[in-house]
Structures are given as C-alpha cells and as structure tokens.
Amino acid sequence: MVGGAQTAMQERAQRPERTSTRTCVGCATADGAEGMVRLVVAGDEVVFDLAGSAFGRGAHVHTRPDCIARAPRGLSRSFRREIRVSAPELGAALVAAADRRICGLLLAARRLRALAVGAAAAKDAIGRGAPLVVVASDAGSVASTLEVTRMIEAGSAIAWSTKGELGALLGEQSVAICAVVHPGIAEELVKTRAAADAGATTAKDGAGWNRSPEAR
Ligand SMILES: [Zn+2]
Known part of the structure; x- marks a missing residue:
C-alpha cells in the first residue's frame, strides 16, 4: 500500500515535465497548450489569462466556440463548486481579453x-x-x-x-x-x-447551449 502511494506521488511529480499537454474544460480532451487559452477563477470571477502570467488556480480551454460554450459546466466540475458564468459571458470576456x-x-x-x-x-x-x-x-x-x-x-x-x-x-x-x-x-x-473570433461566436450563439436539457 505504501509502495502504491509512493508510485502515485512519483507519477504526479513527473507529470508536468513530461509534456505541455493540458486538458480542455470544454471537451475534456488532452491536447497541446498551443491551441488553448488559460482561464483563472478568482472567487466568482472567471478571467482569461492570455499572457499566461496571472496567479491563481487555472484551467485551459480550446479556442473553439463549442469548447468555450461548454466551459462553464466543465469549470464547475473541475473546481467542484458552481462557477456562475454563462457561455455568452465567457465568450464576451474572451473577446475583451483578446482585444487588450x-x-x-x-x-x-x-x-x-x-x-x-x-x-x-x-x-x-x-x-x-x-x-x-x-x-x-x-x-x-x-x-x-x-x-x-x-x-x-x-x-x-x-x-x-x-x-x-x-x-x-x-x-x-x-x-x-x-x-x-x-x-x-x-x-x-x-x-x-x-x-x-471564437469568443465572439460564443458570445453570440452561446445562449443555445444553455437551453440544452442537460443544463436546465
Ligand atoms: Zn476542447
């Protein structure tokens, strides 16, 4: 049992340096970090960290409208509490962050x-x-x-x-x-x-995702 715990700890320690793979909070697929952006959750606020320099617990999402639209649910699951942000809000936040x-x-x-x-x-x-x-x-x-x-x-x-x-x-x-x-x-x-562009599409179309039966 001790040996098993040790192996798990070693694996955890080794994981970050193996690759720069991230898991998307939208589609739950592991992928290279290049096609993704970082999100930081601070209290009830979700902030896009496009420069990759913000402190705080983060998550990654593909810059694809469907992944961004699914991200609110994924964030809640990943942070084990309800993150109160809608898909259109997230899309608009991404547009603003990208402009800056x-x-x-x-x-x-x-x-x-x-x-x-x-x-x-x-x-x-x-x-x-x-x-x-x-x-x-x-x-x-x-x-x-x-x-x-x-x-x-x-x-x-x-x-x-x-x-x-x-x-x-x-x-x-x-x-x-x-x-x-x-x-x-x-x-x-x-x-x-x-x-x-992905953020703008989600800000416009994202409401459709919120109406899905799973979300309501
Ligand atoms: Zn994705």
Whole structure:
C-alpha cells in the first residue's frame, strides 16, 4: 500500500515535465497548450489569462466556440463548486481579453521597433519579409493593394479594430495598416485574433447551449 502511494506521488511529480499537454474544460480532451487559452477563477470571477502570467488556480480551454460554450459546466466540475458564468459571458470576456492582449502585443512590437505603421512603411516591411500585417476593419483601399492582398491570401493578415482606434493606440490620428516584423509577436497576434473570433461566436450563439436539457 505504501509502495502504491509512493508510485502515485512519483507519477504526479513527473507529470508536468513530461509534456505541455493540458486538458480542455470544454471537451475534456488532452491536447497541446498551443491551441488553448488559460482561464483563472478568482472567487466568482472567471478571467482569461492570455499572457499566461496571472496567479491563481487555472484551467485551459480550446479556442473553439463549442469548447468555450461548454466551459462553464466543465469549470464547475473541475473546481467542484458552481462557477456562475454563462457561455455568452465567457465568450464576451474572451473577446475583451483578446482585444487588450492585441493592444499590448502591438505596443510591445512598437517598443521593439518591430512595427511598421502606415501604408508606406508596411509596404516596405512586407517587401523585407514581415510575417504579418494588421489591417483595420475600415481600412478601405489600403486593404486591396497588391502587397496586402497577397498577405491576406497567404493567411498572413489579421483584421482588427478601426483606423481611429488603431491610430489612438499608436499615437496617430488614423492608422489603416501596420506590419509586424517580430515573428514571435506575429504568431501570438494570430493566435489571439483566433481566440477573439471564437469568443465572439460564443458570445453570440452561446445562449443555445444553455437551453440544452442537460443544463436546465
Ligand atoms: Zn476542447
């Protein structure tokens, strides 16, 4: 019996360093951490920890609308108490967290001089191999230039925010496009944008899940 307990303890101690696998609170499937986001539960509040730096007991969820929609029930099960959050609330919280994270990533890129702001600078940066462009949703003709069209077709572009908001973030009146030169930040931006999309879908459609017979 003692031997059995010891083995269990050893297994528990070894588990974290074996892989970076996480179990999704939505679909209960173990998977690589890359396609997931971290949630932290603090009291009755559920917070998305997209930078991975928040303290507290966390859980992971796939950035897929159906997994996010199932997460409230999964969180309650995993924390062994009722976590009072609805699927649409969780979706909206993810959108807000992703927006904040994208702002932070763009500012970080600028601090590292890895952000080419405006059409002319972005065009130069694309020519020099920039891995990603961020295009304001109301960018207009800037989004249909040859360089930008190629980036969009290659999946190397994300649409985000508006010219005015992007400008306000970067201290200019209006910014329709910027190119991200830093590969790590570019990758994180793409991942975060996908998380925002999944959150938006859940915020819109999530109510359907709450009406399922199992939940009521
Ligand atoms: Zn999942």
